[in-house]
Amino acid sequence: MIQYRKILELYDEGISLRGISASTSNARQKVTEVIELAKKKGLVCPLDEEMDDKWIEEFLFPEKSLEASGRQPLNFEYIHKELAKPNVTLSLLHYEYEAESRANNKIPYSYRSFIRHYGNYAQKYKATLRIRRKPGEIMEVDWAGSTAFIIDRDTGEKVKAYIFVATLPCSQLSYTEATLSMDLHSWIGAHIRAYEYFGGSTQIVVSDNLKTGVTKHTSRELVLNPTYKEMASHYNTIVMPARVRSPKDKPSVEGSVGDISTWIIAALRNTHCFSIVELNEEVRKKLVEYNHRPFTRKEGCRFSAFEEEEKFALSPLPDKPYMISEWRTAKVRPDYHISVESMFYSVPYEYINRQVDVKISDDMVVIYFNHMWLTSHKRLYGRFGQISTVREHMPDNHKLFVDQTPEVAIEWAENIGSSTLSVVQYLLDSYQSEKQALQSIFSLKKMEHRYTKYEIELACKMVLTMTRRPTVKSIQTILKNNKKKDAEQELNQNTETTDTNYGFTRGASYYGGKINVE
Template sequence: MFPYRRILELQGEEERSLRSIAAITHHSRQKVTEVIRLAEKRGLKCPLDEDMTDPWIEDFLYPEKKLEDSGRHVIDFDYLYAELAKPNVTLTLLHEEYKREAQAQGRIPYAYRTFTEHYHRFAQKYKATMRIRRKPGEALEVDWAGSTLFITDPDTGEKIKVYVFVATLPCSQLSYVEGSLSMDLAAWIKLHQRAFAYMGGVTQIIVPDNLKTGVTKHTFKELVLNQTYEDMARHYQSVIIPARVRAPKDKASVESSVNTVSTWIIASLRNSQCFTLEELNQEIHQKLEAFNHRPFTKKEGSRWSAFMEEEKFALSPLPAKPYQMAEWRTAKVQPDYHISVKSMFYSVPYDYIRKQVDVRVSDTAVEVYFHHMRIASHPTLYGKYGQYSTLADHMPAHHKQYAEQTPAEALDWATKIGEYTLRVVTYLLDSYTIEKQAMKSIFALKKLERTYSVQEIERACHMACHVTNRPTVKSIQTLIKNNKRETKQKTLTQKNQEVDAKHGFTRGASYFGGKRK
């Protein structure tokens, strides 16, 4: 029998050179190098257990050797293991490819059942994870532990309950654990974010239980997720698929991890006294690191090594910005084209008056959606209740015109009209103690532009300024109407005179003894 054990002991414990090991064992240096490199690749290190005999080591380093003696086409287990990590690749597909390869070489392939049995034994013996039903980076199972911890109030000595959140990757069995003072939606979202940060990536699927925080309704025909929870998953480019009701096997990994965590973390901290949640979570983190680095009992490696070697590469990268917690509400657009959110008022386009809209409220922004289309966005208002955030683009045309009135805009308008109009506007701005009252009068003056020309407005202002040093909009309105009437009368008289001059042979009223009216 080839001296596998002797070679590994000479290289590991006695630290002999390859040349000296080859001389002692009477084998070529190439063969000795091959054995040592295969042992390093498989994670086989000294000291070796007593049951690791030469036949055991040969079977461990060369699993395909027994299969070669059967005369069948050899199975490349490392290739199968690597391919099963890819999306949508199954053992059924790999067996079909294996059969085609065997037929092309004129060899007899293994039947599917034998093929899977050989791979099953290989994966259990040589790998920390077995890629048959559990794809790396595919799912993250999350749940609350049934057991709880406590912190002590330093002032009263009261024990405050702390709930324990557990997240587990089914492939590598890596877990994340953290305590929380509440089980509400905000805590649930933040704990997910910290789990993603701890693992350095995001899985394709998140598998929670049917807790009310994350799942609104889950029946055979309908699944309704909490909108904020679904929004968070969309931000991380993941999908939420809750476990079936009363089907704990759908998240068996986290159920098993909860039991193990309850022993190795929760129970081990039963005598610890912490006064703050941060202090307790530091204790939990220390226990978690020991838990994830604890060696497997029946396999080589640990949860952490299995994660780093076989699963971390499959996780999707974290987004550039972390998810910002937001709350979803519904509101009805009022006749003044505003909605009420936490006693603050935000405008939406006036076309949506009396419509029901969805509102996403975060710490920095209030976003309004109608049929999943965003129609408005405002910075979140803080402070005194009853504040308004109104965008001019949301107003009807006549409201927008009124809202745009400012002293600077009024002075610009008056300058374009003429000198005396500017004098009237300046006087109005100076004469009122409240700016809003002055702007109301100026707006009434500007409305004259809809009926009268610029020259007529300037002429009325000119006349008002010569009559009094305190012109009013009412007097200007009267003057411009009178001027219009006088101008009209003069125009009519002038036309009559032109007619009389043109038709001089026509007998007038005096001819018939009447009077011209």
């Protein structure tokens, strides 16, 4: 047998490859192969007593023990690497292995032996065993049953803090944080920070059937909370809640919850924190220790297993993290506004009395009707009863009323004529209250629906020749009189035209009557 141990020890002492080859009677090519493979697999001096030549050979060349059987050797590195790819299974790899064996006129291992040999290899030499989980495929999430606490500075009372746990089953790397509530905002926020901690997202999220995330889950129907569903879509993942009363559907996080309850929650039992920020700083320190604790039955730790075996398989994070939002429904009031936390936001008046969907984030309120976007508003904060109104949402008569400002009134008058401008300017200057003046001007503007601009300008010109104190009432009277005079003149003109063109009247003499001449 090759003296593997001696080769590694001589190399560690700084002996040249030529000297090692001469000392062990092995070719320099073989010495180089052993040294390079040992570096690749992390086998360095000093070596433990149990690491004899046979142990080292099995560690560096596990396939050699199978070659003596005369069967097609197994390439464990290839199998382990291929299993990390999506949709690749041991069944597929065994099928390909059988085809290769027949092509080489070798006897293949049975499927059961194939799995057993790979399992022994992965358990002994790899951080993860991919028979159970694929890297980057699943993230399991849950709330821990045990709680932590913070101390209220004013009262000295203990305030409960709930512990969120997320685990990657392949590497067993976990993330945890404390929150003061188990509401939707805390649930979604914890997911976002878990993705940031892992540096990527998984294909699937397996959660419990919490009301904050799952609206309905039966054998026939699954309804997710709209916010939870939107968050999953943002990170290009899907949510698959565990079956009701089936903790085995998420065994990794269930096991991590127990470990975290011991190594983080219980470990902080004598630590006094006065805010959730302070508590999370202590939780993060314990989390680092937990993820770097060595495995008991194999080399490495959760963090090293993640770095080597799973990090590469995570999907990249979006450019921007998900902005937490909440979905609600609201009915449009008769004043074409909806109420959100005692603040009022307008929608197009055509949707009065309709039910709309409202998406609420920290800085925006977005309104939809039958999945169709209607409008967006910047979210209002502060005193209750504030109103956000978009002019385009108003009916035309409301727009006219809202548009009543001195500037708009003068601009309108200039568009009518100089006499109208003089009347408007007088009204603005004569009233003590600007609001009263604008109401009078508004009444004058409404006349534009019945009279032309020429008629209004003429009436203003006439009233200015009659008095230095024009009123809207007097202008209205002049407009009516002018309209009446115009109608009478038009009637007279029509009568004269008829008598001239169609004057075939027969006198009394035509019918035998007498004509009185006086």
